[in-house]
Amino acid sequence: MIRIALIDDHPVVRAGIVALLDTAADIEVVGQGHDADSALELVRREAPDVVLMDLHLGAGPGGIEATRALRALPNPPQVLVLTTYDTESDILKSLDAGALGYLLKDTPPAQLFEAVRSVARGETVLAPVVAATLVKRSSNPMPQITAREVDVLELLAQGKSNKEIAKALFVSEGTVKSHLAHIYTKLNTDTRAGAVAEAIARRIIRRA
Structure with a gap:
């Protein structure tokens, strides 16, 4: 049983x-x-x-x-x-x-x-x-969103500022900015709203 x-x-x-x-x-x-x-x-x-x-x-x-x-x-x-x-x-x-x-x-x-x-x-x-x-x-040859970048995206979707994201993840604001730069490149966007929209569309994160 x-x-x-x-x-x-x-x-x-x-x-x-x-x-x-x-x-x-x-x-x-x-x-x-x-x-x-x-x-x-x-x-x-x-x-x-x-x-x-x-x-x-x-x-x-x-x-x-x-x-x-x-x-x-x-x-x-x-x-x-x-x-x-x-x-x-x-x-x-x-x-x-x-x-x-x-x-x-x-x-x-x-x-x-x-x-x-x-x-x-x-x-x-x-x-x-x-x-x-x-x-x-696993088969996508393009750079993938990392687990930490997913954390940033999820907080971004909640409307958090860079300072709030840094505090939540126990990192510096500079580190958050670096993560955002990588996210923008991988998702082919240059705005916070665009990154969130693209991440939701690709089913990387769920809608907040």
Whole structure:
């Protein structure tokens, strides 16, 4: 029996996913949580094999931070992201945090069940659109937006000034300006608004 913990901040969504998983004879939902803290508490108490993790968890730390915290535990569960977000930033950060799988919430039930089984076995599972995004990134000969540049873009999309971005990332304003120069070159633009618009259009970041 594969023991599952479900982390999602929407009660109705959780109820629907639990009802769906309960139809699989070899999958048991052992608990539900709505944020990063409840995820840690639940995993420590129930020791599930797999955690189904949403990325947006209300006002506190999101699913990426929760995944990183869970994977840092002495006996960590595997994490399968189940979300509506398919941007490059979310995908790369989730995998970097230790998630073994990344699916979208429109995944057919049979594929979700098989993904849970695969992740429980330690196998990587990616939604087709997610796999395509990673392949496109790796095969693109042009310089790619780095993880730190994504951080800058996300703060830029929130309307932050260079000083505010520097403070949030613990770097100097000069470093922020350097990142912006590289971003402008890579996205073929020369304005802050243009960089944000292009990053959203290319699905590098999600709309703020």
